[in-house]
Amino acid sequence: MRSLVFFLRLFSWFSLRHIGKHWFQAMLVLFGIALGAAVFTSVRLSVHASLRSFTSSMNHIAGRTEKVLARPGGFLPESLVSAIINHPSVRNASPMLSGYVQHFGADKEPFLLIGIDPILDRPFRSWQIAKGKPRKVGMWLDLLKEPYTLILGGALARQYGYAPGEKIKLEHSRQTVDFRIVGVLAPENLALAEGGRLALTDIATFQEFTGLYGKIDRIDLRLQPEQTAENFQNIVSTLPPGVIMSSPSERRESGQAMIRAYQLNLSILSFASLFVGMFLVYSLVALNAASRRHELAILRSTGASARLLFLIFLAQGTVFGLAGWLLAIPISSFLIKYLLHGVSQTISTLFVRVTVEQLSLNSWEIFLSFMVTIFISVLAAYLPAREAMQVSPKEALSIAEHSEQADKPTLRLAGLGIFFIVLVWPLSKLPGYAGVPLPGYIATLLLFTGFAMLSPWILEQLGKALAPKLRRLGGMPAYLAGRYIRGSGNRTAISVGALITAVALFVSLVIMIHSFRQTVQLWAYQTVSGDLFATTKMGEVNQFRYPLSPEVIRTLTTLDAPVDLVPNRRYFLNYGKFPYEFELLDVVTFLRYGSYVWLKGPSETAIHRLISGDGVIVSEVFSNRTGLTVGDLFRAQIETSLVELPILGVVRDYRTQGGVVFYAMPHFKRRFHDPKWGGVRFFLRNRNQNLDAAVVSLRREIIEKCGDQLGMISGKELRQSILKVFDETFAITTILLFIAFVIAALGITTTLAVLVLERTSQLNTLYAVGASFGQIRRMIFWESILMVIAGETAGFLCGLILSYLLVFVINRQSFGWTFLYGLDLKALVFSLPLIILTALMAALPAIRLVFRQPPAMLLRER
Amino acid sequence: MRVSEKKTVIETKALTRIYSLGDSEVIGISSINLEIAARELVVLKGNSGSGKSTLLSLLSGLDRPTSGELKVAGHDLIKAPEEQLTRFRREVVGMVFQNFNLLPTLSVLENVCLPALLAGGWPEKIEPKAIDLLQWLGLGDRMAHQPAQLSGGEMQRTAIARALINDPAIILADEPTGNLDSRNGQLVIQLLAELHRTRERTVIIATHSNLADAFATMEICLKDGMITDTTCEV
Structure with missing residues (x-):
């Protein structure tokens, strides 16, 4: 102590x-x-x-659900509830339906509507109506007794200003209906899900509202205590084809x-x-x-x-x-x-x-x-x-x-730095571990460390090579700066190392974002091609689970406008724990207007076989994350069908919620079951007309004939929104990058200030032997110029290597995708000089520090 | 710049330098009246804090007085703008410091050339002169060395060469033997005396030691910032 x-x-x-x-x-x-x-x-x-x-x-x-019964990509028959509830291993079972709906007329932010059987659900989830007026015991029973009633989440009630007893008009893809509000959920347990933006209704009301008569999303189960694997197997064996039992944690x-x-x-x-x-x-x-x-x-x-x-x-x-x-x-x-x-x-x-x-x-x-x-x-x-x-x-x-001017082992340090940089290559070839791009990150760290170790040598060589030329260019101040930088050792090098890190991050992220954006743009124009996209209302948020009605399909196929239709159906599934979409589409029509950005596989043959329904093509993300590639067998349970097809090719795709598997819709219908249309994309046959005007006219015709039943977006708007999402996503990256730069500029300021203060006696000596204030300040400025040039040049090189790591290693290991590599020369040519200017501005406070101690200090008795 | 014989090269009247240290003031020198003729070898003596270094810093143009008059080699250092002071330091005075103050990143030869290069001289003309000086000072084989590779005596001789490169009329030395052993100290004083004798420079040496006494043509004693008439007791 x-x-x-x-x-x-x-x-x-x-x-x-x-x-x-x-x-x-x-x-x-x-x-x-x-x-x-x-x-x-x-x-x-x-x-x-x-x-x-x-x-x-x-x-x-x-809630307290232990197991879940569901049919991937589809619905379960409600009749399964009564069968499973009587199984000796099952203690409780509760059917559930859920989907996103929106408040009619208000903002279009969807919220979750959950359909449950209020009695069967009691052992699974805790929820209750908030105290208030009017309040009576068993208010929730109104859900059962009265159709189109619901209990509103607290956040929603507050947002829209509703109270119990009032009516709220809700929109779903099928219809718009008034619901009576039985009560508001007390802010606990289930009511806290989705930030309170949810509502509970009886499952029968939900079915009537959405048209899913006799269907449910899932059955939640609580099992009798001490169940054996045999008991589980026994439950599974009683299930209809395509129904799987899984854990709610998956x-x-x-x-x-x-x-x-x-x-x-x-x-x-x-x-x-x-x-x-x-x-x-x-x-x-x-x-x-x-x-x-x-x-x-x-x-x-x-x-x-x-x-x-x-x-x-x-x-x-x-x-x-x-x-x-x-x-x-x-x-x-x-x-x-x-x-x-x-x-x-x-x-x-x-x-x-x-x-x-x-x-x-x-x-x-x-x-x-x-x-x-x-x-x-x-x-x-x-x-x-x-x-x-x-x-x-x-x-x-x-x-x-x-002084610290004794021989520095710059060459040995540089050698070690180069060794680290060389190590980056074999490390980049190693696979990630459990979805974490560990080798990529280690390679990045080695790259930064390697370049930081190189910086004393770079400065030494820069000083050696430039000092004589600098005398001609900037006179004695520039020459002295060159000589100082040449022998300044690790302290200057550390600041240059910081600048190298910031510049490298900048260059690599500029290249990565540019490559990514260009590839996404290419993908959007080739694969997300189409002049108009139509699906059910709130289709995307409900994962396209509600197909278009036969009436709508009939209308769409008999439009006056000269268009080609590419119907599709998208199933949101999991391969193990990895989420992906299984997309069925009319490949023949699609390929007449659009294409895939191929990565692997003989594209001509693969396209031919894809059209013939011989196999599927998968996205790069799907391939990288599941390990399945060309020649492997893709296997999945989709609604009632077990699909087994060979993988014909790998294509680029930048859908964010996992990977994608593409298959020809007509062949799926023939070989497995009718998937129904989830959405349609329209291609205008006449490409020489004013396409924007034609799309407006097409949309008008659809609204006239189908009413307000569809969600529509023009291809142009969709592609623009994809790029907007992209830009918004990288806004955070840009801010983080900017902050790294501010810190690097602070590094320049600190280092130069430190170098000025440390050399007070040397600067005063210069003054004493005839250097003017201006010459000494110019010398400091030249020192900063040399540091910035060294930092920026090495940072640029480091950034080029890092961009390779980001594009081909870290992105692949983190998200499963890579991009077409492209240098954004315009951005770099514009911004690199700006960085030089910023870094030089950072030198100004240091220059102001020169002669804060008077030169006469040199003569003070010690 | 050469100053004609017998002419007064340094003239001060009521020269005073007061330093502000926070709220208090410290008198560096007070009311110094002085006349030094060309080609003198002046030994400036006094205890620590007596004002020797303050006087040297004023004479060298490193500092400005609080009041009084100061003329060095015809330059009025009171009124001189900053640019004129810089020229003055380059052309009129050469400084030798107790701590040598060589720039560690430059070689011996480069350190010597530095003041002339700062003055805008051509390296082709300066280097032969610097080499001559270094050879004269016995450093012909040390020209490419870094200061860290030199002994104390060698460093001080390099500093003397640097002080001479611009051919100044006045050499100002602040405790030039303070960091040297007695043999090297003696050598340095002999060199400064030789400069005075053979090269006809005005040399002013601020020192505690008696090494320069034998060569002095004039002795100034300072005590508490003022010139004293009594014999110096250091």
Whole structure:
């Protein structure tokens, strides 16, 4: 205890006072670390809020369900309930139907309507009507007694201003009906699912409303205690063909896996800000260790152990980490306002529907961000601390300054750096582990470390090569800057390393986003081709489970407009835990107007066989995530049919909710069962007319003949919305990237400020031997130019390699897709000079520091 | 720049420098009246804090006085704008410091060339002169070395060469032997004396030691920032 008190006192005397004296640099470093920590924390907390909302929704809806009976892509016969409820192994069974509906006339944000048998459902889910007026016992029984009644979730009641007894008009793809509100759900258990945006109705009402007479989505089961595998098998054997028994956790786990993959990628990207912040801490602590060697030697000579000095400098790193993390709290609370909404919207658009109303402060996430911030700060202080502990007490006797200009092992360091960079190649070939692109991330870390290790050598060579030329270009200030940079050692190199990291991230993300966007655009124009897309109302949100009615189909096939129709049916299924779509379409008509972006497989033969119904083609994502490829057998239970078909080819597809398997619709109907039309895309036969006007006219004709029964979007709008979603998704990435840049610019400011302060005596000597203020300031400016050029050039190279890793390794391992690689030269040519300018602006505060100590200090007696 | 013989090269009247340290003020030098003729070798003596370094910083144009008059080699350093001060430091004075103050990233030869290059000189013309100086100072075989590879005496001789590269009329040396052993200290003082004698420079040496006494043509004693008439006791 006594030694701890002594340590804290010494730390306060030696370090805190020094930091206080140089508060400007300390504040810059703190701000950098705080920004990094804030970004990391806010991103993690935002994604965690979505993950928590999704998990809690799924758990509340599943309730106490132990097993679920369902038919992939289809419905169960309601008659199965009475059969299964009497099975000796089954304790309780409850049928359920659910789907998204919308409030007529109000905003078109869909909400979940759940159809249950209120009596059978009691053992499974807890819910009750909120206390209020009027209130009577058994109000919920009204659901059974009176058709078209419902109990509204609290969030919905508040949003639309409804009270019990009032009527609410709901829209579904089939019809629009008035429901009487029996009550409002008390905010607990099931009522908390979907953020309270749900309503409960009797299953019979649901069937009547949606036209699903005699059909149910699923049967939830609770089993008798101590069931054996044999009992399970016994239940399964009694099920009709195509009905499977699964655990309610499967859908939840597959959704969670997608959110977690997204969280990991955003975390890694946000960690880049902390990684860049680490360079700042290193820079300042290293300065303290180098510029205070004499003081350290005095401490050593007065009895301080080497270990004590090591701990003092390690404590400096800890203090920066701790203070930075504390400062991150207000920054996070600002950032999270934007991120919470942006992240949940992105997750809803890309993966699974989540409703996040408020932030949940997860103690693990907060602890994680604290530990990561402290860890990287301590890690950054480790090397300077080692340097400090090696100061000999003998140096206290020496008056002359100890410079750090002894031979540096730059070549050996560069060799090691190149070795790390070379290692990136074999690492990139390794597969990911459990959906986590671990080899890709390790390769990225090695790449950054390798280039950071190369930077002292790069600076040395740059100084050597340019110094003579710089004299001609910028006179003595430029020449001196070149000479200084050449021998400046690790401190300058560390700042250049930070810049390399930021530039590399920028270049690689620009290339990746450009490649991704271009490929998505190509895919959208080839595969999402069509002039008008029609499906049932709220088709997408209900996963196209409600087919078009025969009347609508008859109308659509007899339109006056000269169009070709490509009917389709999309089933949302799981391959193990991996979600995918099985899409049936009229391939022959589709290929007349559109095409696939082929990756694998002989396209001509594959197309011919696809048209003949000989097999399926799968998306790259499906192939990468399931391991199935050309020649393998695709096997799936789809409604009542067991489909077994060979895989003919692999194509690019960027649908976000998993993979896709394509098959010819007419052959499916012939070989398996009638899948019914889920939607139609229309192609105008006359391509030489004003297509926009023709689409408007076609849409008008459909509305005139079918009324308000269909959801329609023009092909042009659909493709534009795909690209809009794409751009919105990468808005978060852009913000994170921008923050990494701010921190890198702070790195430049800190390093140059440190270099100026450290060289006060040298700069004053220059002044004394005849250099003007202007010459010395120009010299500092040239130093920053050289650092920025070195950082940007090496960062550009590093970015090119990183972009390969992002496009072909990390994206493939994280999401299963790759893109057509393309350099966005326009963006790079425009933005790289801007980065140079920004970095040079960051040098200005350092230049202002020159001569804060008067040159006459040189002559002061020591 | 050469200054004609017998002419007063340094002239001060009531020269005062007061430093502000927070709320308090510290007198560096006070009311110094001084006339130094060309080709003198002046030894400036006094205890620590007596004002030697303050006076040197004013004479070298590194600092400006609080009040009084100061003329060095015809330059009025009170009124001189910053550009003129820079020219003055380049052309009129050469400085030698206790801590040598060589730039660690430059070689010995480059350190010596530096003031001339800063003044806009051509390297082709400066380098032969710097080589001559270094050879004269016995550093002919050390020209490509870095300062960290030199001994203290060698570093100070390099600093002297640097001070001479622009052919200044006045050499100002601040405790030039302070970081040297007695043998090297003696050597440096002899070099400065030789500069005074053979190269006809005005040399002002601020020092604690008595090494330069034998060569001095003038001795100034400072005490508490003022010139004292009594014998210096350092």
